[in-house]
Amino acid sequence: MAILNPDRLFPVEPQARNLARELYEQVADLPIISPHGHTDPRWYAENEPFPDPAQLFVTPDHYVFRMLASQGVALTDLGVPRADGGPTETDGRKIWRRFAEHYYLFRATPSRMWIDHVFEHVFGLDQRLTPANADAAYDHIADCLTRPEFRPRALFERFRIEAISTTEPATDDLRWHRMIRDSGWKGRVVTAYRPDAVIDPEFDGFAANLDLLGAQTGEDTGTWDGYLAAHRKRRAFFKEVGGATSTDHGHATARTENLREAEARALFDRVRSGKATPEEADRFRGQMLTEMARMSVDDGLVMQIHPGSLRNHSGQIMARFGRDKGFDIPTQTNYVHALRPMLDAVGMEPNLRVILFTLDETAYARELAPLAGAWPCLRLGPAWWFFDSPEGMRRYREQTTETAGFYNTVGFNDDTRAFCSIPARHDMARRVDCGWLADLVMTGRLDRDEAPGLANDLAYGLAKNAYRL
Amino acid sequence: MAILNPDRLFPVEPQARNLARELYEQVADLPIISPHGHTDPRWYAENEPFPDPAQLFVTPDHYVFRMLASQGVALTDLGVPRADGGPTETDGRKIWRRFAEHYYLFRATPSRMWIDHVFEHVFGLDQRLTPANADAAYDHIADCLTRPEFRPRALFERFRIEAISTTEPATDDLRWHRMIRDSGWKGRVVTAYRPDAVIDPEFDGFAANLDLLGAQTGEDTGTWDGYLAAHRKRRAFFKEVGGATSTDHGHATARTENLREAEARALFDRVRSGKATPEEADRFRGQMLTEMARMSVDDGLVMQIHPGSLRNHSGQIMARFGRDKGFDIPTQTNYVHALRPMLDAVGMEPNLRVILFTLDETAYARELAPLAGAWPCLRLGPAWWFFDSPEGMRRYREQTTETAGFYNTVGFNDDTRAFCSIPARHDMARRVDCGWLADLVMTGRLDRDEAPGLANDLAYGLAKNAYRL
Amino acid sequence: MAILNPDRLFPVEPQARNLARELYEQVADLPIISPHGHTDPRWYAENEPFPDPAQLFVTPDHYVFRMLASQGVALTDLGVPRADGGPTETDGRKIWRRFAEHYYLFRATPSRMWIDHVFEHVFGLDQRLTPANADAAYDHIADCLTRPEFRPRALFERFRIEAISTTEPATDDLRWHRMIRDSGWKGRVVTAYRPDAVIDPEFDGFAANLDLLGAQTGEDTGTWDGYLAAHRKRRAFFKEVGGATSTDHGHATARTENLREAEARALFDRVRSGKATPEEADRFRGQMLTEMARMSVDDGLVMQIHPGSLRNHSGQIMARFGRDKGFDIPTQTNYVHALRPMLDAVGMEPNLRVILFTLDETAYARELAPLAGAWPCLRLGPAWWFFDSPEGMRRYREQTTETAGFYNTVGFNDDTRAFCSIPARHDMARRVDCGWLADLVMTGRLDRDEAPGLANDLAYGLAKNAYRL
Incomplete structure (x- = not known):
């Protein structure tokens, strides 16, 4: 699929x-x-190796976090580092779930097509990201990142x-x-x-x-x-x-x-x-x-x-x-x-x-x-x-x-x-x-x-x- | 039709x-x-009740009368009220006929599609407005406007x-x-x-x-x-x-x-x-x-x-x-x-x-x-x-x-x-x-x-x- | 063809x-x-009669010579006259060959379609201009231009x-x-x-x-x-x-x-x-x-x-x-x-x-x-x-x-x-x-x-x- x-x-x-x-x-x-x-x-x-899925897809990508921010998600909830070094989300899985909940926002955007392409062609996923499959996708990508062919x-x-x-x-x-x-x-x-x-x-x-x-x-x-x-x-x-x-x-x-x-x-x-x-x-x-x-x-x-x-x-x-x-x-x-x-x-x-x-x-x-x-x-x-x-x-x-x-x-x-x-x-x-x-x-x-x-x-x-x- | x-x-x-x-x-x-x-x-x-067809479709609609004005029709000939209260056309049927004569100007404009939609869906007309059918359309719409279901x-x-x-x-x-x-x-x-x-x-x-x-x-x-x-x-x-x-x-x-x-x-x-x-x-x-x-x-x-x-x-x-x-x-x-x-x-x-x-x-x-x-x-x-x-x-x-x-x-x-x-x-x-x-x-x-x-x-x-x- | x-x-x-x-x-x-x-x-x-093919298609047409200039061809190599009367290319055939060599630059431009249209409909050519057929096209057009029906x-x-x-x-x-x-x-x-x-x-x-x-x-x-x-x-x-x-x-x-x-x-x-x-x-x-x-x-x-x-x-x-x-x-x-x-x-x-x-x-x-x-x-x-x-x-x-x-x-x-x-x-x-x-x-x-x-x-x-x- x-x-x-x-x-x-x-x-x-x-x-x-x-x-x-x-x-x-x-x-x-x-x-x-x-x-x-x-x-x-x-x-x-x-x-x-690249770090966890959230650090790969969400936290550093301003195309991604700006869209979530535009709908009221706080940048700290996506792990974006604060200039004053203050607290920001560090749990990759929590960030990933927030991302999955809001993934519908990217419909018809290039970010959606790029990310889907990476999911399918780089990581071999076969389903569009949803809140329901977010954890499984996270685990799968995290596992890939530990392997030499993903360095x-x-x-x-x-x-x-x-x-x-x-x-x-x-x-x-x-x-x-x-x-x-x-x-x-x-x-x-x-x-x-x-x-x-x-x-x-x-x-x-x-x-x-x-x-x-x-x-x-x-x-x-x-x-x-x-x-x-x-x-x-x-x-x-x-x-x-x-x-x-x-x-x-x-x-x-x-x-x-x-x-x-x-x-x-x-x-x-x-x-x-x-x-x-x-x-x-x-x-x-x-x-x-x-x-x-x-x-x-x-x-x-x-x-x-x-x-x-x-x-x-x-x-x-x-x-x-x-x-x-x-x-x-x-x-x-x-x-x-x-x-x-x-x-x-x-x-x-x-x-x-x-x-x-x-x-x-x-x-x-x-x-x-x-x-x-x-x-x-x-x-x-x-x-x-x-x-x-x-x-x-x-x-x-x-x-x-x-x-x-x-x-x-x-x-x-x-x-x-x-x-x-x-x-x-x-x-x-x-x-x-x-x-x-x-x-x-x-x-x-x-x-x-x-x-x-x-x-x-x-x-x-x-x-x-x-x-x- | x-x-x-x-x-x-x-x-x-x-x-x-x-x-x-x-x-x-x-x-x-x-x-x-x-x-x-x-x-x-x-x-x-x-x-x-709404007033006559010209007052409904032509005289108050700047999308409509501006197009006729752009081709040289005087606003007073479309019944647009003058600031000084001076004479302007008051005969709805005459205004309507002028509108019908110039209806071709609206080809491929949204006004044309809106008006055709109102003709067909609100008033049940089945022909595009032309100089030939202008009077019949006027009478039909005027009659509708007297009825309770058009209030x-x-x-x-x-x-x-x-x-x-x-x-x-x-x-x-x-x-x-x-x-x-x-x-x-x-x-x-x-x-x-x-x-x-x-x-x-x-x-x-x-x-x-x-x-x-x-x-x-x-x-x-x-x-x-x-x-x-x-x-x-x-x-x-x-x-x-x-x-x-x-x-x-x-x-x-x-x-x-x-x-x-x-x-x-x-x-x-x-x-x-x-x-x-x-x-x-x-x-x-x-x-x-x-x-x-x-x-x-x-x-x-x-x-x-x-x-x-x-x-x-x-x-x-x-x-x-x-x-x-x-x-x-x-x-x-x-x-x-x-x-x-x-x-x-x-x-x-x-x-x-x-x-x-x-x-x-x-x-x-x-x-x-x-x-x-x-x-x-x-x-x-x-x-x-x-x-x-x-x-x-x-x-x-x-x-x-x-x-x-x-x-x-x-x-x-x-x-x-x-x-x-x-x-x-x-x-x-x-x-x-x-x-x-x-x-x-x-x-x-x-x-x-x-x-x-x-x-x-x-x-x-x-x-x-x-x-x- | x-x-x-x-x-x-x-x-x-x-x-x-x-x-x-x-x-x-x-x-x-x-x-x-x-x-x-x-x-x-x-x-x-x-x-x-119109002059030679280069004078008809290349030298006076700023749509044409600007494109060649944008890729580094000197205007003098296309016969464009100098303001000081200094030397410029006068050999129509040489200009034409340069034009043919660069004709691919006009792909998907209106100049290409206009010129192809003239080639086909005015001069009866049946091939797109290429370096290989440039001389033949030149000769054909030059010959046409001598005839009364091309005045x-x-x-x-x-x-x-x-x-x-x-x-x-x-x-x-x-x-x-x-x-x-x-x-x-x-x-x-x-x-x-x-x-x-x-x-x-x-x-x-x-x-x-x-x-x-x-x-x-x-x-x-x-x-x-x-x-x-x-x-x-x-x-x-x-x-x-x-x-x-x-x-x-x-x-x-x-x-x-x-x-x-x-x-x-x-x-x-x-x-x-x-x-x-x-x-x-x-x-x-x-x-x-x-x-x-x-x-x-x-x-x-x-x-x-x-x-x-x-x-x-x-x-x-x-x-x-x-x-x-x-x-x-x-x-x-x-x-x-x-x-x-x-x-x-x-x-x-x-x-x-x-x-x-x-x-x-x-x-x-x-x-x-x-x-x-x-x-x-x-x-x-x-x-x-x-x-x-x-x-x-x-x-x-x-x-x-x-x-x-x-x-x-x-x-x-x-x-x-x-x-x-x-x-x-x-x-x-x-x-x-x-x-x-x-x-x-x-x-x-x-x-x-x-x-x-x-x-x-x-x-x-x-x-x-x-x-x-």
Whole structure:
């Protein structure tokens, strides 16, 4: 017995469905390229068992606990750690039962499909989670987790992951990546350079972060030149030691600047002094995107820009539980004016590649597809975060393909902390894309003979190429 | 012979259509919960016959006369009353003929489907309205209206309305609600507290409205404390005498404020003096949303926020015919920053429920679903006004479900002044929702056994629960 | 053998597809009304052969070369002329081969379908373009172009063009239109009055343009009165000599103004002096839209407003190749506040007709359909530029029909410089609209007997009527 419908996410009309299924069967088992994600490299380094089912599925997954919170369940009842170290639920089984009681809330959400996929394909369960079978499912999963074939490296291989990227702050020592490399294990785990904490003057501990960056590189991060040199050295370190092929930038907006050098210097001094106004801090972030692009021209790291999230919308949740607790809310994001300074500075450089993401879908057809359909350095990242979903992926294709085509997009990336859900997420993307290709063929917008190659590119080739993996 | 296609609004693919029909058949005859609307309580109180067909279908319905106006028909030719009391068409039959001549303009609009539904199901007509059959239809409807089974209470019962909410200004004496209650009739008609005229400093007669509010409550509405106390008393009156379970706030934007008490006091004094600037007036409206939310925490009234309409876009129409003449146009509405002060003040209060509506569909996926999928007090109102339509409802589900699920939505409400169209509107929503559920099942995003319960919730249960009816 | 799928763009479900095909067959061969475009009147005047295939399909088509540029192909390798007159590729066959190598980039784009349509229907090719058949296709097309039946007038007739509008600047001498008229050829080619260069103070050579306008009209364009009088005379000239029925306004935004006369005079003086600030220049553009509307009330020219493109996003491309090189990017456009001054001034005038276009699809449902569904002077132009595509047209219908109906839209216009693609573009629109009508009938939102007339209106009647052709 299966939990999942084997024809899920294919078009409903029988001919289109058959075609989608044919295309999907050719790509379903392709290796996974996961070029942007947030799994913990320590897992692959130490290869310890994962903890209990609640710790695997509920407590760390903000997609999951935010939905329960939205219906009044307290985060402490789901084991979410408190910022003050105060009491929170520690009984995995109790958390699991609460999860099962509220599992109906996830109907028609991507979380439901991912979790069902993990239940069925990773753990071999054959019934949808209910309050009635919650304990049995808990016991079964807990038992699996004790076995060697459920350790991180075994799952990595079982999932057919060809390459996965984690994301580390600029000052990370990459110890887990070194440990992986030194272990002789063949799984390819690379890092990505995420310098937000040393670029954003409003980040917690910004000054101390710059001091550390200086200490790590032997550069004087009290000066603009030393600060830039330190970035260059850390980027080289991330490439060499962590195998990085990309950088990642999570700014609130897509603002870029291209200041004259004297202005940039003066701005850095203001920022370094801790006296920058919010506008100056924002300008500095904008300037640094252009500086990062300049460095990418030199070192070839693919640049990812992820703007548009207003973080920690609830002050009370932030104070009580800290960051990343499901209260990050998208806002309007404009790209056309915002990216122009950077693009005018380096946008025609042949070696530059910038991948744009959005949480504002109105930008797909209006701004992002027209930009990526003209500027040679630009590529569109896949539907992201709240839009990493069947409807989200479909809207993405419908709104970008006609102007940017397929080859200005970069395939799928899963962007997840939930390791076991990686195959589920790639499977979802492959199904939706094959459905989209089938509809294009059925409506005469694509020839039948063109579809298989495209399905392969969307599932595998584009990501590998775009991220230079 | 039927005017309407019995399979209307179901998916086209035969399997999906069959499933949608099965689901629909189980909910088609459920009682109607109409928790937000603008029917006149006097109808139910006095139970007098409705006037002639033109007065029932054309003259008071801004959905209808705006479409004819957009093609050059003068509002006076449709009997719309002039602000100066000057001449307007009074011959119902002439108005009706003009309506019939232009009925083709409504092709593929929800108005067409609502009106056809009323023709067929309420009045038993069997042909689409044309200039040729206009007189016969007029005579038939006019004849019906003279009969007892077409009086308001008889229709209320025939429509299987379990509960309906009207909307009254804060200073209304609720005489019709009292008359209904005193009559012994069992129909449940409740009011909703709509305080715009005593909250918006730019509302016509604001100062006089506050004086009246003071007189009604015995509170000194010249002071901030007295003003707030007066609101509390009126809310209690609306609950007790009118059975209110909700409040309704039609601000131009979703702006909220959470001022320190001294600031709020000073702002009230400015506003009360009539000297507030537009910005101060707007800040006051924002502050009052938070005050209303605080009162809702105490008295349990469900709070509805309906922002985003720019009223009376044509100065000439406003001068000649007054408000609500089809020239209210949606504008961009942002919720993320706007609601934050209110949410930070009371957003985690377990007893608070705030229902958000929008006329800016771009907010569904970007702002509203992420907000409702995190904050426990928030729920999403259904597709509203211009979007109370098959395409509008479909976009609503497609853009909110994956992030907010179904249980952060509140079912359907009809929001109408057109009493006879209420069953038509609920029928439309039930069909569209069953079609959406059928597509979810067909694409493996929902299990077949989950669909009937959800159909019931969307048609009935969610509205009853969300509005505490 | 055919390149194109004969059922392309119809719904996939067989019943809906059959119905769409039936409707399409009745409109497929209707004459073409092309009321807004950018073909060169010189072609019809001189009736010379078109140049080589690369010059016909690649070098002048910004839809085509922007896509190749986005993947790193240099514009000079496609023969795009340099602003400095420097070297660019002149070998048509080499350009063609580069085009063929990259033809896969256009998969699922409208350009692909238009070009395939021209290949098959205009030139009789029977294979999709590939690197392998590129030379043969080139030779075949080049040979065709030498033959009389491929000259502009012969194609015009073969395409069943009933009327086509070109677009000329206000100071154009309309020599080609006169030459066409004087030639005795019966093809109807009219002009449209495009005064951007004499309205936009920031346009290159604005002062000289106004001097020329003065010289052409004998009016003193150094004064506000003379300037307005000169416009009136040129509009009359465009009507009389060029058969114009419309004006066309390509402003960056939809801003309008309705200044008091003294203010308008003073603003003109500032603008005429060359000292206007950017804000003053923008206000002047806004004022002139209202002035143009006033003149349209008098002379009956239909007014077209096309806002929302940020031109020449790449400074480097602009410097190297000039305007219109694929780097025009849409931006957010708001209509509700922007159009209000103009509408309050003349929006209820019975003779006024204003057609609105957008590059910001979020305005369809939120602003444009509500505006056009109320104001009698407003009509909605079809999906435009990046949205002149199957998905774009479908979103347009889905988001405008329910509020504005069909009769506040104006049918299709192709807006193209690519003469041979005109039938392809109209065919695409007819197919998409017939598919939409079929879906409406299948879902009971339109009666079967209403569909054929509507299909005819959408393909032909509405454009003819809306543009007074």
